[in-house]
Amino acid sequence: MEVKVKNPWHRPVVIFLACVITAGIIIMVAISVVQYKPLHQKYKYGIVLDAGSSHTSVFIYEWPAEKENNTGMVRQKHTCNVQGKGISSYSDNPMGAGTSLKDCMEEAKQKIPAHRHHETPVYLGATAGMRLLKMENEEASEKVLDSVARSLKDLPFSYQGARIISGQEEGAFGWITVNYLSENLRKPTGTLGALDLGGASTQITFVPQQEIESHDNSIDFRLYGNDYHLYTHSFLCYGKDQALKLSMGKKIESTPKADETHPIELRDPCFHPGYNFTRTAQTVFNTPCMKKVKMANENFFHVGTGNWSQCRQSIRKIFNTSYCPYSRCSFNGVFQPSVSGNFGAFSAFFFVMDFLKLTNDSLDLTKQKLATYCSTPWKEIAETHPHINKKYLSEYCFSATYILTLLEDGYKFTSNNWNDISFIKKRKLTIVLDEADVVVQTTPKSLHQAEVIAVGAVADVSEYLHAIFQIPSIFGK
Ligand SMILES: O=c1[nH]cnc2c1ncn2[C@@H]1O[C@H](COP(=O)(O)OP(=O)(O)O)[C@@H](O)[C@H]1O
Numbered sequence: 001m002e003v004k005v006k007n008p009w010h011r012p013v014v015i016f017l018a019c020v021i022t023a024g025i026i027i028m029v030a031i032s033v034v035q036y037k038p039l040h041q042k043y044k045y046g047i048v049l050d051a052g053s054s055h056t057s058v059f060i061y062e063w064p065a066e067k068e069n070n071t072g073m074v075r076q077k078h079t080c081n082v083q084g085k086g087i088s089s090y091s092d093n094p095m096g097a098g099t100s101l102k103d104c105m106e107e108a109k110q111k112i113p114a115h116r117h118h119e120t121p122v123y124l125g126a127t128a129g130m131r132l133l134k135m136e137n138e139e140a141s142e143k144v145l146d147s148v149a150r151s152l153k154d155l156p157f158s159y160q161g162a163r164i165i166s167g168q169e170e171g172a173f174g175w176i177t178v179n180y181l182s183e184n185l186r187k188p189t190g191t192l193g194a195l196d197l198g199g200a201s202t203q204i205t206f207v208p209q210q211e212i213e214s215h216d217n218s219i220d221f222r223l224y225g226n227d228y229h230l231y232t233h234s235f236l237c238y239g240k241d242q243a244l245k246l247s248m249g250k251k252i253e254s255t256p257k258a259d260e261t262h263p264i265e266l267r268d269p270c271f272h273p274g275y276n277f278t279r280t281a282q283t284v285f286n287t288p289c290m291k292k293v294k295m296a297n298e299n300f301f302h303v304g305t306g307n308w309s310q311c312r313q314s315i316r317k318i319f320n321t322s323y324c325p326y327s328r329c330s331f332n333g334v335f336q337p338s339v340s341g342n343f344g345a346f347s348a349f350f351f352v353m354d355f356l357k358l359t360n361d362s363l364d365l366t367k368q369k370l371a372t373y374c375s376t377p378w379k380e381i382a383e384t385h386p387h388i389n390k391k392y393l394s395e396y397c398f399s400a401t402y403i404l405t406l407l408e409d410g411y412k413f414t415s416n417n418w419n420d421i422s423f424i425k426k427r428k429l430t431i432v433l434d435e436a437d438v439v440v441q442t443t444p445k446s447l448h449q450a451e452v453i454a455v456g457a458v459a460d461v462s463e464y465l466h467a468i469f470q471i472p473s474i475f476g477k
């Protein structure tokens with residue numbers, strides 16, 4: 001006979017377990033509801049590293065994965081400045097270049113939801129610092145690029161490449177960015193020319209009113225259904241840090257030595273009165289922008305005299321305007337059509353003119369104010385700005401005088417069109433993408449024969465970034 005053993009605990013245990021399971025389900029559902037939002041906030045991301053001569057910035061872009069109303073707003077979600085100098089400064093320690101990116105890339109991992117990591121493209125574009133290193137020591141430049149590439153490949157993101165971009169590409173990117181910022185590409189109105197001042201190179205890019213006589217200086221592409229024909233030039237060695245070296249180098253070479261036992265005293269009108277530093281000639285001549293000189297190990301006294309008009313004269317000497325194989329030139333025999341239309345001047349153009357509050361004056365007033373600034377004693381300048389980086393601070397007189405000389409004597413801006421230049425901070429980038437067409441072509445070909453790299457609706461930014469990063473490969477290299 002089967003005996004049914006009645007277990008008095010049976011029902012309560014079942015009820016208890018049911019309660020626990022129900023509570024568990026409720027908690028899990030609640031958690032997944034809470035997590036549902038970020039999981040299904042359908043954003044996509046892209047990472048671009050701008051490896052400049054002085055420092056590297058990491059930009060994270062974000063855009064909706066599904067376009068509403070057929071537009072996709074792209075915003076710059078986050079910027080991180082890599083600690084330390086630019087990657088080209090790691091020529092003696094290439095591994096350090098890759099390591100230097102770690103903190104910012106760790107931040108990128110935090111900012112981008114983990115489930116998007118694997119599909120987030122990451123690009124690194126290096127500019128003039130690496131162009132110079134490549135000229136000086138190609139092997140070292142390759143090691144540095146390998147090191148940053150390795151460090152980016154180690155991340156969960158989708159590595160797309162790390163390379164030195166050409167001056168033409170840099171000019172084109174700058175122009176596209178400036179015009180995206182001002183939404184010009186979406187309006188039938190004119191575009192803005194772009195003036196970019198870096199540490200090692202400077203770029204000028206605009207829609208010319210006359211024929212481009214040298215085809216190295218011409219780029220054609222199609223954006224948002226419009227065709228653009230641009231003039232662009234990048235002057236390597238004419239970024240503000242290299243220009244300072246060129247200008248000091250010229251002064252040192254023409255300074256007589258009092259006697260063999262005393263170092264040269266370089267009396268520099270581009271530095272404030274009372275400014276006095278001992279430097280090694282090495283810090284001036286350690287660049288492929290100048291001929292190597294014998295005195296590289298010697299010291300010299302760098303003494304400020306604070307005289308704007310003399311400073312201007314000394315800077316003019318680094319621009320060669322004595323020859324021009326075209327109908328017109330900017331300097332150093334480089335073809336340039338006359339500047340026309342409005343310009344956006346950014347990067348160091350903005351940092352310097354904004355610091356000196358010279359962004360809204362006439363050319364004449366700018367010169368007057370700058371003359372007063374340059375003649376102000378260094379002690380007074382340093383006391384007024386105790387928290388500003390001393391290197392930047394000591395160089396603002398030189399930097400602003402260089403900017404004026406470059407714009408006026410170099411590019412031929414005059415007091416009549418000076419106010420066509422707006423000094424602009426690159427604001428957070430917002431790109432509106434909808435029916436955007438990107439067609440890129442090599443210059444010598446006509447539009448019909450264009451070598452089409454990317455056509456059709458750029459449905460998403462990774463494609464846009466990709467198209468942009470493809471421009472170089474079509475510049476006929
Ligand atoms: O706050 C600032 N004041 C003055 N100059 C600045 C400031 N921040 C950055 N810069 C300068 O802007 C320039 C940026 O150049 P970048 O590093 O992009 O070089 P590149 O474009 O020639 O490769 C450097 O000369 C750097 O010293």
Ligand SMILES: [Ca+2]
Nearest residue numbers: 052127198347
């Ligand atoms: Ca730059």
